[in-house]
Amino acid sequence: MVFPDSVLHALAARPEHVAVEDGGHAVTGAELLSMIGTVARGLRSSGIGPGSAVAMDLDVSAESVAAYLAGYTLGCRVVGVHPGYSAPQRRHVLTRGVDTVLTGDRVAGLLRGPAADPVVLARPDDVARVAYTSGSTGLPKGCMQTYKALSAHWSWGAETWCADTVELARKTGRYLLFGTLSSAVVQDYLALCLLSGGTAVIPRLPAPGEGPLFPGVFERLRATATIMSVPRLYQMLDSLRDARFGLSTVAAIMVAGSPLPAHRLAEAVELLGPVVYSSYGLTETGGLTALTPTDIAHGVLASVGRPLPSVDADVRDGEIYVRTPYQMCGYFDEPELTAETLTPDGWVRTRDLGRLEGGYVYLTGRARxxxxxxxxxxxxxxxxxxxxxxxxxxxxxxxxxxxxxxxxxxxxxxxxxxxxxxxxxxxxxxxxxxxxxxxxxxxxxxxxxxxxxxxxxxxxxxxxxxxxxxxxx
CATH class of the missing domain: 3.30.300.30 (ANL, C-terminal domain)
Incomplete structure (x- = not known):
């Protein structure tokens, strides 16, 4: 099964179930499939197909989810455009081999076209996703993953899920989807929700003067799970110290993006309960490790977790090297940088310093x-x-x-x-x-x-x- 077949099959298996809840707009699995097919048909009619590059200049909405999946269905090279880019960064991303750009207005126009069912045209060896990450020059660098890689991905390939991933996916019944879909991490955790039959709940962002989104959004939307960055977690913990919020629906909060100090992890568990997960990964590699509530309950606080079952990890001269079936095949249009990061035998230099101990990965520094x-x-x-x-x-x-x-x-x-x-x-x-x-x-x-x-x-x-x-x- 080639990505994104598994997602389409999951939506078709529960056609009446609400797959995306966007404000007051509830989109069922059948409706999302139709949206995906309609956007894909419109793009196809304009000459976009396997191998074409489609830049997604979109916010977080049900229509945007459909647009991303439509691009993958067509076998395109899907490029996420981060909303926080500066003008030079946007220009850098949008002028590098992009065939067409999807904005909110463009997607709305495509959705007014003739309805169609999605048909997967993806080819395993084509590039599926270009996820941009920061570069040393100040311009982002694009990490390329193939359709074969995403088919074997730890979250998108449901048949590859380990027991811990199955348990985490089970907790995404009402998954809080926020941030930006241009982030590979946001996409990858959305996969757990869609593939397990959950509902992706998109919050209305607070207007100026309304106060922070977190932690009150959990109670308001009855959200059960989400992923957030370490700074976002810190902001939420500060709010929890000052007031009481209802968090009874929360089953899983995954914290990612940067290392979480042991004392803050302990504080998070104290305030939130045994619902905190921590992970480590790179845009170049996807998720590499997971630290579960069970690990934390056993006193493992300083580690970033155990390598996922499909991840090989090695330490060479103090630096962590990894190899996964879903890692990038290289940086877009940057062969020299690719050669610096990918070894001839297929390992990725993380440029993170660390050690492997008792089956867990511990980070000790950043080589750069x-x-x-x-x-x-x-x-x-x-x-x-x-x-x-x-x-x-x-x-x-x-x-x-x-x-x-x-x-x-x-x-x-x-x-x-x-x-x-x-x-x-x-x-x-x-x-x-x-x-x-x-x-x-x-x-x-x-x-x-x-x-x-x-x-x-x-x-x-x-x-x-x-x-x-x-x-x-």
């Missing part, structure tokens, strides 16, 4: 986040983890900046725990005692919150901007 102090490498990850483990610290992030005296210097940005005061000298001494003089931050800057990048991860470029702005004052 190297600060050269006095001509010697210092890794940001260990400093961040040590600072975040201090009693008064909620979050900690480290960047390197040019320094006339040492080549580069370490600079730390910390968010204190509510009601706590930070001892900057004490934080620097803790780093000195544990990691040595080279790792001691030149400066420690307190923040009320950390800026977040388009990806949902902490924006270190913005932190550098804050640092440079302070240095020029």
């Amino acid at each position: 986040e190297v600060i050269i102090v006095d001509a010697l490498p210092v890794y940001a990850g260990p400093i961040e983890r040590l600072l975040a483990a201090q009693e008064d610290v909620d979050q900690a992030y480290v960047v390197g900046a040019p320094d006339d005296r040492r080549g580069e210097a370490v600079h730390a940005f910390v968010v204190p725990r509510p009601g706590r005061r930070l001892d900057h000298a004490g934080l620097r001494q803790a780093v000195r005692a544990e990691l040595g003089e080279l790792s001691v931050p030149e400066t420690v800057t307190e923040l009320s919150e950390v800026p977040v990048a388009v990806s949902g991860k902490p924006d270190k470029a913005a932190l550098l901007g804050l640092l440079r702005g302070r240095q020029t004052d």
